[in-house]
Amino acid sequence: MTTDPMTTDPMTTDPTTLPTTARIPYGGDYNPEQWPDPVWDEDHRAFDLARIDTLTVGVFVWSLTQPAEEVYDLTVLERILDRAQAEGRQVCLATGTGAVPPWLAHRYPEVCRTDFEGRRHVYGQRHNACPSSPAYRRLAAALAGRVAERFADHPAVIAWHVNNEYGGACYCDLCAAEFRIWLRERYGTLDRLNDAWNAVFWSHRFTDWAEVVPPNALSEHWRGPDHTAFQGITLDYLRFTSDNLLRTFREEKDAIRQHSDLPVTTNFMGMYRPIDYHRWAEHLDLASWDNYPPDDRSASRMALTHDLMRGLKDGQPFWLMEQTPTVTASRDVNPVKRPGVMRLWSWQAVAHGADAVLFFQMRQSRGACEKYHGAVLDHAGRTDTRSFREVAALGAELEALGDRTLGARTPARVAVLFDWDSWWALEISDGPNRNLRYQRTVIDHHRALWEAGAQVDVVPVTADLTRYDVVVAPLLHMVKGDLAERLEAVAERGGTVVTTVLSGRVDEDDNAFLADVPGPLARLLGIRVDETDAQAPEVRNPVRLVVGDDELVTGSHTVFDLVLPQGAEVVGTYGADFYAGTAAVTRNRFGRGEAWYLGTCLEQDGLDLVLRHVLARHGLVGPYADAPGVEHAVREVDGRRYEFLLHHGDVRVEVDAHADGTDLLSGRRVVRGEVIALEPTDVVVLEVG
Ligand SMILES: [Zn+2]
Numbered sequence: 001m002t003t004d005p006m007t008t009d010p011m012t013t014d015p016t017t018l019p020t021t022a023r024i025p026y027g028g029d030y031n032p033e034q035w036p037d038p039v040w041d042e043d044h045r046a047f048d049l050a051r052i053d054t055l056t057v058g059v060f061v062w063s064l065t066q067p068a069e070e071v072y073d074l075t076v077l078e079r080i081l082d083r084a085q086a087e088g089r090q091v092c093l094a095t096g097t098g099a100v101p102p103w104l105a106h107r108y109p110e111v112c113r114t115d116f117e118g119r120r121h122v123y124g125q126r127h128n129a130c131p132s133s134p135a136y137r138r139l140a141a142a143l144a145g146r147v148a149e150r151f152a153d154h155p156a157v158i159a160w161h162v163n164n165e166y167g168g169a170c171y172c173d174l175c176a177a178e179f180r181i182w183l184r185e186r187y188g189t190l191d192r193l194n195d196a197w198n199a200v201f202w203s204h205r206f207t208d209w210a211e212v213v214p215p216n217a218l219s220e221h222w223r224g225p226d227h228t229a230f231q232g233i234t235l236d237y238l239r240f241t242s243d244n245l246l247r248t249f250r251e252e253k254d255a256i257r258q259h260s261d262l263p264v265t266t267n268f269m270g271m272y273r274p275i276d277y278h279r280w281a282e283h284l285d286l287a288s289w290d291n292y293p294p295d296d297r298s299a300s301r302m303a304l305t306h307d308l309m310r311g312l313k314d315g316q317p318f319w320l321m322e323q324t325p326t327v328t329a330s331r332d333v334n335p336v337k338r339p340g341v342m343r344l345w346s347w348q349a350v351a352h353g354a355d356a357v358l359f360f361q362m363r364q365s366r367g368a369c370e371k372y373h374g375a376v377l378d379h380a381g382r383t384d385t386r387s388f389r390e391v392a393a394l395g396a397e398l399e400a401l402g403d404r405t406l407g408a409r410t411p412a413r414v415a416v417l418f419d420w421d422s423w424w425a426l427e428i429s430d431g432p433n434r435n436l437r438y439q440r441t442v443i444d445h446h447r448a449l450w451e452a453g454a455q456v457d458v459v460p461v462t463a464d465l466t467r468y469d470v471v472v473a474p475l476l477h478m479v480k481g482d483l484a485e486r487l488e489a490v491a492e493r494g495g496t497v498v499t500t501v502l503s504g505r506v507d508e509d510d511n512a513f514l515a516d517v518p519g520p521l522a523r524l525l526g527i528r529v530d531e532t533d534a535q536a537p538e539v540r541n542p543v544r545l546v547v548g549d550d551e552l553v554t555g556s557h558t559v560f561d562l563v564l565p566q567g568a569e570v571v572g573t574y575g576a577d578f579y580a581g582t583a584a585v586t587r588n589r590f591g592r593g594e595a596w597y598l599g600t601c602l603e604q605d606g607l608d609l610v611l612r613h614v615l616a617r618h619g620l621v622g623p624y625a626d627a628p629g630v631e632h633a634v635r636e637v638d639g640r641r642y643e644f645l646l647h648h649g650d651v652r653v654e655v656d657a658h659a660d661g662t663d664l665l666s667g668r669r670v671v672r673g674e675v676i677a678l679e680p681t682d683v684v685v686l687e688v689g
Helices: 037-049 075-086 102-107 134-151 173-187 190-196 231-257 277-281 299-312 341-351 386-401 420-427 438-451 483-492 519-525 604-617
Strands: 026-030 054-057 090-094 157-161 288-290 318-322 354-359 414-417 456-459 470-473 496-500 527-534 541-547 550-565 569-574 583-590 593-598 600-602 630-637 640-647 653-656 661-663 675-678 683-688
Touching: 026 318, 026 386, 054 075, 054 354, 075 090, 075 134, 102 134, 134 231, 173 190, 173 231, 231 277, 231 420, 277 299, 277 420, 288 299, 299 318, 299 341, 299 438, 299 456, 299 630, 341 354, 341 386, 341 630, 341 640, 341 683, 354 386, 414 438, 420 438, 438 456, 438 470, 438 496, 438 604, 470 483, 470 604, 483 496, 483 519, 483 583, 483 593, 496 519, 496 604, 519 527, 519 583, 519 593, 527 583, 541 583, 541 600, 541 604, 550 569, 550 583, 550 604, 583 600, 593 600, 593 604, 600 604, 640 675
Parallel strands: 026 054, 026 354, 054 090, 090 157, 288 318, 318 354, 414 456, 414 470, 470 496, 496 593
Antiparallel strands: 527 550, 541 550, 541 569, 550 600, 569 583, 583 593, 630 640, 640 683, 653 675, 661 683
């Protein structure tokens, strides 16, 4: 008999933030409950071959661990954990609440979400529980508590994995009621709410909280979730949805904490718009994420996402919780990872701060929608396939590396600001251009820094900026709190700030600043924007950039600010249209530093020129910046420095080593100035010194 996890005293010891491991945990999602016992034997023999030491267990077992509301049966988890322990493997144990069992939805139909179109769903799929449902919240937390109570002291367990890939939204009556509570807590009074939403527009002045309904296809929206008549209510519903899901995570975590002080995480999805991971981060002990890039040419995008995930916990290492060893099944077309690519991308994660390399999944599903999703073991369970051999080879490398890089930090002097509020506000905005996409723009700016070999932190707008020489803030649409003053302080002390078109436009309520554009950033940037033009995607306006001794004519697109310098120097001018010859890019001396304004979307070569010049001013261009396809990332711990060289290009390149060191993968001693030849997908992990 077990006690109610919500009524016992919480653990009093402080939880550790990272699991204690002897080396980089290697393995991934393991679902042996879907297989008979002889297969378990086969699994563990294969895991030994691949040096797999870590298994994520129980992510989707709710229908087994609680077959009816009154019945808990954790024997399947016990058998999996006991076997893992006997085989010398450690476990990241899931609460199992990622998908609700049929009986729960049947008994409590409220658990099924109501979608954007207003349709109440019936049972199916996963990640589909209404986060406001009292039955769901009660039963999910209770299960988490049962699992934690039973296995808190199990020697195999090193971390807790709550739910899975939180996301989506619900628009049911329960959520509407919770939204009103959330609004009352945020605004206090209806007057404040009406002001925040500019409700006097279109006669929307609310006189009773009960009049507020969720913004969806039946109310404020047309043409889908991004087209709303009232940005204020839609923005708040996005914030509320993220917070409401976070509450369910916290309820499960609290239930675990009654019994265990081991680290708790949930697997994020990188640049995932529906959830503000910055608001979640403080509630996780350990950040983790699932890396499924949209295509196979995503090296810079993955670097950015790793940097974003590392930034969630102030630079603390994260876990790569999932990646496919070979192939995904969710795209229309699913190419296999080419030879060497899984290894290259795994080392890239480590280079950017991953302290675990985990796959989805260990054995390929025999049925349902992931039966063609790749796995460490295929349907035949073979260990002589190309992909298994690559998994085993990487396992040997990670085992040989040992604990050297665990806990290592990235010594970044460059920050990219990333802000879910600006992302949401910009993309639900009517005007100036629907083709202006937040994620794409951040990727382009980060890529220019990445190509130049800079070590970059991707951080929230609330981050401490005093540690950075360069702060790049693409599409800083919303300026909140004292951010403008903190950016001024960066330039004041000699740093460089770079921001772009559509920055400094709105306050935290998404209402325009009643001032010259760019509002609170105008003083720092030394400009005034009079108009913002927008054009179809194919339109290019040439911009002539003159930066130091460099001169370049690049293209600009999508949106075009008409910039009037108010003390700033003109660095780039438009070449066409009625604003030909006027400022497109400016630089303002401010204090001992400077602030750049990119008044349009520059083509990549223009961004490269500007940002490389900015980095050069601070001596932050990397040593391999001119080697095509070669990524350079640095981690440091306990006085040791690791330099990762990762070759994403298609052709062999040769670089001159910039430091003495030992390549930990080959054992080769490298002397400064010596030529290192890198074939495509090659990786060097140089321990410097
Ligand atoms: Zn709901």
